[in-house]
Amino acid sequence: MATRLSETSHEALGLSGEDLLSMYRTMVTARLCDEAAFRLNRQGKAPFVVPVSGHEGCQVGTAWALERGRDVWLPYYRDVAVVLAAGMTPKDIFLGLFAKADDPSSGGRQMPSHWGSRRLSIISHSSPIGTQLPHAAGIAYAVKLRREDSVVACWFGEGATSEGDWHEALNFAGIYKLPVVFVCENNLYAISVPQEKQMAVKNVADRGGAYGFPGAVVDGNDVLACYDVMKEAVARARAGEGPTLIEAKTYRFYPHTSDDDDRTYRTREEVEEAKHGDPLIRFVGYLKEQGLIDDARVEALAAEIKEDIDRQIDEAWNAPDPDPATLARHVFAEPGDPEASEE
Amino acid sequence: MSEKNVVAAIHDALRDEMAADERVVVLGEDVGVRGGVFRITQGLLEEFGEERVIDAPLAESSIVGVAIGMALHGLVPVAEIEFADFIHPAFDQIVSEAARMRYRSNGDFGLPMVVRCPWGGGVHGALYHSQSVEAFYGHVPGLKVLVPATPYDAAGMLRSAIHDPDPVLFLEHKKTYRLIKGEVPDEPFTVPIGVADVKREGDDLTVVAYGLMLHQCLEAAERLQEEQGLSAEVVDVRTIQPLDRETILASVRKTGKAMVVYEDNRSYGAGAEISATIAEEAMFDLDAPVARLGGPDVPAMGFAASLEHAFIPDTDRIFDRMLELARF
Numbered sequence: 237m238a239t240r241l242s243e244t245s246h247e248a249l250g251l252s253g254e255d256l257l258s259m260y261r262t263m264v265t266a267r268l269c270d271e272a273a274f275r276l277n278r279q280g281k282a283p284f285v286v287p288v289s290g291h292e293g294c295q296v297g298t299a300w301a302l303e304r305g306r307d308v309w310l311p312y313y314r315d316v317a318v319v320l321a322a323g324m325t326p327k328d329i330f331l332g333l334f335a336k337a338d339d340p341s342s343g344g345r346q347m348p349s350h351w352g353s354r355r356l357s358i359i360s361h362s363s364p365i366g367t368q369l370p371h372a373a374g375i376a377y378a379v380k381l382r383r384e385d386s387v388v389a390c391w392f393g394e395g396a397t398s399e400g401d402w403h404e405a406l407n408f409a410g411i412y413k414l415p416v417v418f419v420c421e422n423n424l425y426a427i428s429v430p431q432e433k434q435m436a437v438k439n440v441a442d443r444g445g446a447y448g449f450p451g452a453v454v455d456g457n458d459v460l461a462c463y464d465v466m467k468e469a470v471a472r473a474r475a476g477e478g479p480t481l482i483e484a485k486t487y488r489f490y491p492h493t494s495d496d497d498d499r500t501y502r503t504r505e506e507v508e509e510a511k512h513g514d515p516l517i518r519f520v521g522y523l524k525e526q527g528l529i530d531d532a533r534v535e536a537l538a539a540e541i542k543e544d545i546d547r548q549i550d551e552a553w554n555a556p557d558p559d560p561a562t563l564a565r566h567v568f569a570e571p572g573d574p575e576a577s578e579e
Numbered sequence: 580m581s582e583k584n585v586v587a588a589i590h591d592a593l594r595d596e597m598a599a600d601e602r603v604v605v606l607g608e609d610v611g612v613r614g615g616v617f618r619i620t621q622g623l624l625e626e627f628g629e630e631r632v633i634d635a636p637l638a639e640s641s642i643v644g645v646a647i648g649m650a651l652h653g654l655v656p657v658a659e660i661e662f663a664d665f666i667h668p669a670f671d672q673i674v675s676e677a678a679r680m681r682y683r684s685n686g687d688f689g690l691p692m693v694v695r696c697p698w699g700g701g702v703h704g705a706l707y708h709s710q711s712v713e714a715f716y717g718h719v720p721g722l723k724v725l726v727p728a729t730p731y732d733a734a735g736m737l738r739s740a741i742h743d744p745d746p747v748l749f750l751e752h753k754k755t756y757r758l759i760k761g762e763v764p765d766e767p768f769t770v771p772i773g774v775a776d777v778k779r780e781g782d783d784l785t786v787v788a789y790g791l792m793l794h795q796c797l798e799a800a801e802r803l804q805e806e807q808g809l810s811a812e813v814v815d816v817r818t819i820q821p822l823d824r825e826t827i828l829a830s831v832r833k834t835g836k837a838m839v840v841y842e843d844n845r846s847y848g849a850g851a852e853i854s855a856t857i858a859e860e861a862m863f864d865l866d867a868p869v870a871r872l873g874g875p876d877v878p879a880m881g882f883a884a885s886l887e888h889a890f891i892p893d894t895d896r897i898f899d900r901m902l903e904l905a906r907f
Contacts, residue, residue, distance in 0.1 A: 339685075342684055345683055346683050350683070352683075352688065353687065359688070360680060360683055360684040360687065364671055367671060367672065367675060370643075370648060371644055371645075371647050372648060373644070373645050373648060374644065374645035374646060374647055374648015374649040374650075374651070374652070374656075375648040375652040376648070377648065378649045378651075378654045381604070381630050382652075382654075400668070401644060401672075404638040404641030404644070405641055405645075407636055407641075408636060408638075408641050408645055565685075566681050566685055567681070567720050568721070568723075568744075568745045569744035573681075573686050
């Protein structure tokens with residue numbers, strides 16, 4: 237696959253060197269959160285981990301085209317880097333990993349990586365796959381009806397594209413030309429089931445036409461290419477031109493979750509081969525070419541971020557657990573709850 | 580006050596709510612140009628426009644899923660599922676998503692939304708236009724499940740549902756739509772969610788029912804009075820979840836005898852929960868075992884009139900069972 241990185245400069249995309257370093261920092265943070273989470277899992281401190289490694293490029297690239305405080309984010313469970321871009325901190329992520337009372341997503345109610353934050357416009361999602369897509373369409377409908385200029389972005393894996401809700405949501409969004417971008421992070425496996433057993437088409441993006449809007453395939457390991465295609469999709473949505481389906485081809489380096497064993501369905505050779513396309517390595521290559529970073533800075537930055545994450549992990553670990561007396565709270569609205577329709 | 584049937588009462592309440600609050604939108608199959616297959620949404624498209632009255636694609640899961648999204652972003656959607664029998668594809672969106680949104684986000688997100696749908700038999704609807712679905716959803720915390728049976732209650736409870744900050748499943752018994760008429764105030768009013776209503780006072784036994792069965796129980800109670808001189812108190816459940824246990828128990832404690840009537844399959848139906856509540860809470864006030872009359876445990880009612888009649892508890896069977904209990 238051609239590297240977008242070598243074809244177009246970041247300036248042409250409207251990104252400064254500083255922007256690139258922020259993007260890089262977010263990608264590294266996501267990667268190091270993964271490593272820390274697995275370490276904690278092995279120590280018995282984190283019962284369940286959903287890794288992101290391998291997806292940092294497509295997540296940061298697509299999420300970076302949105303605007304905090306203006307746009308709406310509907311991530312799925314692998315989107316550590318998306319929620320970091322949306323404004324969550326590593327501490328937020330680890331509060332969730334440890335199921336603490338202050339976990340912003342659910343107060344320790346949901347499994348880790350089931351994101352949500354009203355403050356950050358990250359919409360709460362569940363475990364059943366693809367159920368957030370109709371929500372994205374409904375939010376986008378409300379955005380349009382209320383004459384707002386927000387854009388709704390919704391992320392999912394290629395397995396989700398087999399779900400009925402996926403079809404129903406894209407169909408609805410297409411009919412009403414809604415301001416929504418659908419982002420498929422295609423890592424070739426839905427847990428163990430490979431793409432060829434998931435669909436008869438080569439590209440998920442090819443289906444866009446069936447719903448009356450464009451589909452675009454992008455190299456998901458090329459953060460700038462992902463940004464480029466997402467930026468265009470967001471501009472289309474904001475201009476009232478309707479949805480876009482983006483398919484970022486990528487790979488996950490770890491098993492599906494800490495409870496999965498990917499040796500049962502992928503060879504080690506395949507995984508090692510895929511790591512040659514590591515979005516972080518490729519981005520570092522570009523940053524070096526541009527004179528924005530060198531090996532010493534890469535190392536120093538990693539150490540700095542790791543130290544910061546470790547500090548936040550300590551804070552999260554020492555935070556209080558949910559009080560069992562809160563078990564029956566929030567089944568229905570309570571006095572003082574935000575009224576969703578008054579936002 | 581005006582006399583209205585259930586269809587007109589629901590239509591008028593919905594129309595008034597849309598006029599009063601521009602956040603209220605309607606979506607569903609055939610709700611726009613056609614005005615709904617039961618004419619509930621007639622004229623709304625003309626009055627409020629295509630943006631607020633949405634002829635949705637024929638896809639129940641996304642009708643509910645899109646409504647959830649709308650509720651998350653400042654609208655108050657009233658979704659219509661054309662028949663309760665077709666709601667099953669939306670089960671996941673209702674149960675996993677709508678009912679759990681507030682709980683799973685620890686109170687961060689709420690969903691002010693209503694899903695309306697016609698339910699129940701007696702209209703030659705056969706297997707797929709006659710179903711009762713209240714027990715499926717009554718089992719799910721986080722949802723409110725309403726089963727109004729009169730024009731007054733339907734109008735007042737729909738308004739409450741639209742004002743409610745949480746998701747409400749609003750079930751309209753389709754046989755009552757044009758059969759049941761009653762006085763409805765012309766000015767806005769509400770009927771609270773979660774409050775049962777004693778529709779007929781009596782001393783000899785309590786009959787608990789909802790939907791079409793309420794009307795058949797009232798008819799049977801009149802006959803029992805006229806023919807046998809026995810007085811039955813009839814309690815209209817009105818809300819399946821949250822269930823008004825107090826009103827039901829107060830009546831049972833007064834009469835000492837309880838009968839529960841519902842047209843859903845008998846086993847695990849809403850009447851089972853009501854019966855269990857009475858057995859648990861009022862055992863020592865009872866002079867007879869709780870009587871439970873429900874639909875048989877066969878998949879559904881048939882299209883043939885003979886099969887349909889054999890399925891739904893009718894006034895005669897209700898009368899006989901009431902008499903048997905009263906004489907116990």
